[in-house]
Amino acid sequence: MRKLILLCLAVASPLALAATPECTKADKAQWQDQGKFQEQLKSEGYQIKTFKVTKGNCYEIYGHDKDNRKVEIYYDPVSGKPVKEKVQK
Template identity: 70%
Template sequence: MRKLLLLSLLAASPLAFAGPQCTTTDKAQWQDQAKFQEELKAKGYNIKKFKVTSGNCYEIYGWDKDKRKVEIYFDPVTGKVVKEEIE
């Protein structure tokens, strides 16, 4: 019974749902958030939510140019995609 409880607690842990680690670079070197979002919009993204994650990523929820639902983690320094989920 204790093992089951322990496994349940581990599965519910915030670490189980943590996103990727994108950078350890000082935030002074990151791209400007507003400008970065504008560049994504120019590429056809419709951003519903934008946030900075605990793993130092820019994360968006929204839709791509093909109207597919997306969740994407970007490296805030390079702008490269680190992780992407498309529905």
């Protein structure tokens, strides 16, 4: 029984870490304009391959940063601040 519990925990843990973050519960009227937000990121040197709104109410981008590293970043659409980042080195 203990082995079964440990196995379940080992399988469930990576899934919990891979979950999409919850960025905001604010009304969408308070969110930054998607187009302007993307333009701001581009002016900072980001190359956006994919931009989407997640189920967790985040702006999510896939692309490259100014150093040409591959990135996946979740942003709070109200504040514009990154909530979760994955940068390939």
